[in-house]
Amino acid sequence: MSDTPEQGDLPPDDSTLAAEYVLRLLPHDQERAFAARLANDPALTAEVAQWTTRLEGMNAEFTPVAPRAAVKATLQSRLFGDAPRVAFWQRLGLWQGVSFASLAVAGFMLWQGMQGVDPQSGPLYVSELSGENQELRLLAVYDSSNAELRLTRTDGSAPANRVLELWAIDGDNAPVSLGVLPDAAGSVITLPPEFRASISGLVLAITDEPPGGAPGGIPSGSVMAAGPVTEI
């Protein structure tokens, strides 16, 4: 397509280029070239600032819409780590400042939890599950080489006539049951495939449920312990 004299463009001056840059009208390669010039051209930077301010009046046409509350929680998680897990615990009525055991206790439980784990295994992940009143504590160790999650209950047990059910929570998604824990202190669970890739940052939680487990696969009891999974 050739330019006719009527349609042809004079090469744009820097001010027009700056306006096109602010509007995002430049083709990708020209945009990058312009941005490279900006790095050491204060006059050009000033042109961009001027155009940004000239056009800012149109911002009034961006109608404010409040985003869902979960968006902020996810954002904080992406930036700072485990913030949305806190939001989840708050939602389930668990005190957000779940206290972690002292390093010595954690070290002991880690050692205890790793009994039976092949030392040549793949990356290992650990989660200490505890609750507000510390009545129930578990250590979970996940071996990524065989997708086995080993749980060791170090304190507490299910309330009378109730069972302990383990849940996996991935971000803002609904908890997914990993099954009812046996009465024995130790148990091994194969982690469902959908959680294997997102194991780091996954939250494990334990609720007390009626015998047989949560009706309909939705947690109905109180959260007795919870904790995020981290790589070791």
Added chain:
Amino acid sequence: MATTLADIEDMIARIALGDRRAFSDLYDATSAKLFGTCLRVLKDKAVAEDVLQEAYMKVWRHADRYASNGISPMTWLITIARNSAIDRLRRIRAAGETGGAVDENLPASDLNPEQTAIAKSEAGRIAACLNELEPDRSNAVRGAYLDGLSYADLAAQFNVPLNTMRTWLRRSLQSLRECMAQ
């Protein structure tokens, strides 16, 4: 809204020092505006939510670049959101180009003048200058700014050759500059 521009400037300054509380406050004060910006460009709530997060991640990481550069802090934030949204829009379109259904995925842009928000005094000056342009041309400027449309999009929208659109836009921008200098 008791939050002033000075408050926002202060929050950005504290964010530059790694203050998470300030970041949370800034989000609370500005996320509706920035989400509205992302939604306008992307026309898709889920994608806009993701891009909104990206925009605030940039704010967190680059807050130190907002010194007093003469740009209002709100404009700085909206510019980050708008640019993030346009980047995403273009990535989506580039990825979908082989599918051939790109245009169907993008709801038609509303290029008719919007009577509501434009009444705000902040927007009055550019609105007046846009009104001095021929309607098609002011709508093209607004389509680029508000909807992130490219020259090719605009040429298709207004059914004119690409070069004609480029000429329209450049002349319109020069007219705007002169008008706003008055």
